[in-house]
Amino acid sequence: MNNKKLFQAFVLMLALQSCIGNNKSIADFDALSKKISGKVLLTGAVYMRYPFRVKQIDSTLVIMDLHGTDYYYHEFSFPELKLKRSFAKPGIGPNEFLDAENIRIDKRGRFYLLDANKSSITVFDKNRVDTMSRIKLSDKLIRTLDFDIVDDSTFVVPDYTGKHRFNLINRKGQIIRSCFTIPDKRNNSSNVVLAQAWRSFINYNPSNGILAMVTQLGQVLELYNLKKNSIINIVYGKNGEPEFINKGGYASPSGIMGYSDVYVGKDKIYAIFWGKSFRDIENEPNSKDGGNLLQVFDLTGKPLCQYILDKYITGFTVDEKHNKIIALDINRNNPLVEYQL
Amino acid sequence: MKKILYSLAVLVLIVITFNFSIVTKRVNNVSSIALQNIEALSYAETTGQQCFFDGSVDCPVSKVKVKIVY
Numbered sequence: 001m002n003n004k005k006l007f008q009a010f011v012l013m014l015a016l017q018s019c020i021g022n023n024k025s026i027a028d029f030d031a032l033s034k035k036i037s038g039k040v041l042l043t044g045a046v047y048m049r050y051p052f053r054v055k056q057i058d059s060t061l062v063i064m065d066l067h068g069t070d071y072y073y074h075e076f077s078f079p080e081l082k083l084k085r086s087f088a089k090p091g092i093g094p095n096e097f098l099d100a101e102n103i104r105i106d107k108r109g110r111f112y113l114l115d116a117n118k119s120s121i122t123v124f125d126k127n128r129v130d131t132m133s134r135i136k137l138s139d140k141l142i143r144t145l146d147f148d149i150v151d152d153s154t155f156v157v158p159d160y161t162g163k164h165r166f167n168l169i170n171r172k173g174q175i176i177r178s179c180f181t182i183p184d185k186r187n188n189s190s191n192v193v194l195a196q197a198w199r200s201f202i203n204y205n206p207s208n209g210i211l212a213m214v215t216q217l218g219q220v221l222e223l224y225n226l227k228k229n230s231i232i233n234i235v236y237g238k239n240g241e242p243e244f245i246n247k248g249g250y251a252s253p254s255g256i257m258g259y260s261d262v263y264v265g266k267d268k269i270y271a272i273f274w275g276k277s278f279r280d281i282e283n284e285p286n287s288k289d290g291g292n293l294l295q296v297f298d299l300t301g302k303p304l305c306q307y308i309l310d311k312y313i314t315g316f317t318v319d320e321k322h323n324k325i326i327a328l329d330i331n332r333n334n335p336l337v338e339y340q341l
Numbered sequence: 342m343k344k345i346l347y348s349l350a351v352l353v354l355i356v357i358t359f360n361f362s363i364v365t366k367r368v369n370n371v372s373s374i375a376l377q378n379i380e381a382l383s384y385a386e387t388t389g390q391q392c393f394f395d396g397s398v399d400c401p402v403s404k405v406k407v408k409i410v411y
Binding site: 049050052066067099116117143145196199216247248250251252253257260278281282285289314 | 394397401406411
């Protein structure tokens, strides 16, 4: 009788466990891998130290240089790839930039540049090189390292407060809604340390309402539906959650370099994965930067395919119409590479 | 007497060789970062954190993007 009760309790626990883990899954790409080779595109004599983000809309292509010396951004005509202008000068002046985190382009072709050290988003007009306006981010946000445009009045931003997974802010930089929490299973560190370790790159697609977040450390893809205010899935890869050591209130990475960019398409999600351990990077600091695994998921986070690239890339954009990506390989003088998927 | 001196010389030689091997081993064990010591971008005395090389990881000390955070 006792054994029967024990068995019943065990079955009940299993059932409960499956309910709790409903929106969490494991990604395995082992049987879904495919090797592809890229074609180098020539961007002329523009020197970039660490090209990290590339965006392409219509006849415009912009590359962001994370460690730009003269300018952080370079705009090219597309597909000709002729330099049109360079903008966002590093410096401490009122119209200069302390750093560059990401660029977004809206439907009207305006550029939005995030400067985490100035805690601001600067808006540039399509055809003017002077600053159009600057949005100061709320003092309640700590170190916003990525952002995306949700609609004409809203941005989505993660930050280091760690109280919530991300915030929706208005065009004045004020928080209008805070959403969800960091999905850390251990949860034994302070919010700020946890937020540092779970620093993520994001992308939002307004047509399907999906926000994707990928962790720079560890291997986690989070999918949210902003229109329904719901979690779609939390997808863990083999490397799992970000590994870190809490050093005096700072998260020191101790696991792997994970993802460095993500793109939410019409019916697929693309993410570039490095998978290098920090121990290996420390032993070989001159090794190539970037990842060569382009992972493709469906909109529920189910793994579809993994492309093994012949180059190591940092950032990319997807041309869904022609089924190709334009990516950045920082290890070469001509960083722009095109892959047909 | 000669025997004692000879033994002492051998002993000194052994000690020197042993020390040299320890020093060499230590040097080899120091990470290549320390050996190259090219660009320590920042160092926080309070937490002992150090950031090295240009990269994309946000250095919590200097707020610049680095390759390695110790």
